[in-house]
Amino acid sequence: MKTLLFVDDEPRLLQGLQRLLRPMRHEWDMNFVESGAQALAFMATQPVDILISDMMMPGMDGSQLLNEVLKRHPQTVRIILSGQAGPEAILRLVGPAHQYLSKPCDPEELRKAITRSLALRDLLGNERLKQLATRIKNLPILPALQNQLTEELRKDSPSVERVGEIISRDIGMTVKILQLVNSAFFGLAQPVNNPTEAAVYLGLNTIRSLALAAGIFSQYEQAMCKLFSLDALAQHSWLTGGLARRVAQAERQELKIQEQCFLAGLLHDVGQLILASGLPEEYAEVIAKSDQQNLPVWQVEMEFFGATHADVGAYLLALWGLPNPIIEAVALHHQPARCHTPEFSPAIAVHVADVFAHEFSAARTEVPVPQLDTTYLTSLGLAGRIEMWRDNCREAVEP
Ligand SMILES: [Fe+2]
Ligand SMILES: [Fe+2]
Known part of the structure; x- marks a missing residue:
């Protein structure tokens, strides 16, 4: 009991x-x-x-x-x-x-x-990872984005759109303000998935207090975990979010789903940040092994921890009360076939966008590059859409 x-x-x-x-x-x-x-x-x-x-x-x-x-x-x-x-x-x-x-x-x-x-x-079966995630108060953020945020907030009339945009480039800040805005404190009827909308609800005063209060947004120290770069992860996450939204647009999904796809894409690898900052030495070994033996990083994580960055990330987001479709997409981004929804969902968009982001960009956070689960996409009748999604997404990255 x-x-x-x-x-x-x-x-x-x-x-x-x-x-x-x-x-x-x-x-x-x-x-x-x-x-x-x-x-x-x-x-x-x-x-x-x-x-x-x-x-x-x-x-x-x-x-x-x-x-x-x-x-x-x-x-x-x-x-x-x-x-x-x-x-x-x-x-x-x-x-x-x-x-x-x-x-x-x-x-x-x-x-x-x-x-x-x-x-x-x-x-989450693994007790140690559960403890690790339950202990976390705040996720580390990128120093450059924190500076941009404080600079914008110091202006005479800061723009809430600009503030929202800066926040949405950082995984740690985004998770924190969405945790807050989706809490019962605000009593909103619908979960908020959009960082700018969250910034509007919270108000610039609250965001200013958050940004300036010591210890809420703590900066990530690059030296913490060898081989792991938060900069690269932030770039990859931002791109994955944008591409996931494009896939949803190509599927003519409603705006709410598009926003969920973006957010889930932005947060899909948050588990890597948790592992790299919480267990830096071990996680460096995981990355090294995945590199040397050309094994998917999540498979090596499974070997080391009995769970993957997808599991830990989803656990933390769920613990912090983020909306369910986001949690599901984060949990399943490497194994979408575990999804029970028989139709298009953010989980599919993020899985596809993650693979495309690795294909298109030099900011590779996982070696080897993850592969599309074509068997699963075929079973959903979506296999014929892949090339159209790929072309559509490529347009977004090529000038
Ligand atoms: Fe991943
Ligand atoms: Fe990824």
């Missing part, structure tokens, strides 16, 4: 939660405590799968508690329940919380968030 721990200084609220979640009592071991100190004491005695904490509490508040839990029990999923959504609250939670739910909370929403997080725990 999975163990859940709820923390709130208001006994009435805890009783309410207890009542609401009663139907789940045979599946979940639910525990309720009234302060951060009690929560830490409880966690010292037994492992907790998910912690759901209030934000405003006397003594240790939600953000302090989550930071402490992150240090002491990095494997626990951390969800915050909060009534405030101002920039200041966001800034304090943006690191330590995996998900944000707004108060008063809809029981169905809460049940779904918990069920989803629990299902995820079983998705």
Whole structure:
């Protein structure tokens, strides 16, 4: 049975939660405590799968508690329940919380968030990688883009479109603002897939606070993992996103799907960034072996870690509450045949765009170049479209 721990200084609220979640009592071991100190004491005695904490509490508040839990029990999923959504609250939670739910909370929403997080725990088999991903507060970003962003924000009248564009060139910044904007804090009816739209929702003030707050956007140090270049990955990711959108356009998909394709393409290799920054030495060995023996990098990852960059990336994005089609496309980009959707989806667009991006560009992040799964595309009746997609995408890269 999975163990859940709820923390709130208001006994009435805890009783309410207890009542609401009663139907789940045979599946979940639910525990309720009234302060951060009690929560830490409880966690010292037994492992907790998910912690759901209030934000405003006397003594240790939600953000302090989550930071402490992150240090002491990095494997626990951390969800915050909060009534405030101002920039200041966001800034304090943006690191330590995996998900944000707004108060008063809809029981169905809460049940779904918990069920989803629990299902995820079983998705990634490897405990070490699970810990690695659960521990991450923020992904490292490219120093050059951070400078561009601060420069734009310092202008007298910064352009939100320009800000969105700079953000969308960086994997770490994009993931962070989409995590925020898609959280229940903003209560949007539809998930946001477009970084510029996300920037508009968050507002320039919040983005400025995020960009300038220490430690939220931490810079990637090139020396961390030999053979891995975040610059090359950023270029490859940006190109893959653009090509995935073109494939969707060629298929006359609606704008929402086009945006999902771009975003999923931009984020498809986020797992490489997680592995290179979290396990730099081992990951350097993985890249070296893939290079020397001409094996697909994800196969070598499987050998080393029992999971691939696609698995770890999808796990992190799911943990951070990004939209499902994005997670699916990231998870399946090397093995689209594992997809259960019988028609065109972002998973297919990203798989194809990833291969084209390697074909067309010198920014090769994987050696050998990944191959199209033509058997799968044929089974979907899409084999006849490949050449048209390729021509269409080539136009985008050739001047
Ligand atoms: Fe990949
Ligand atoms: Fe890739």
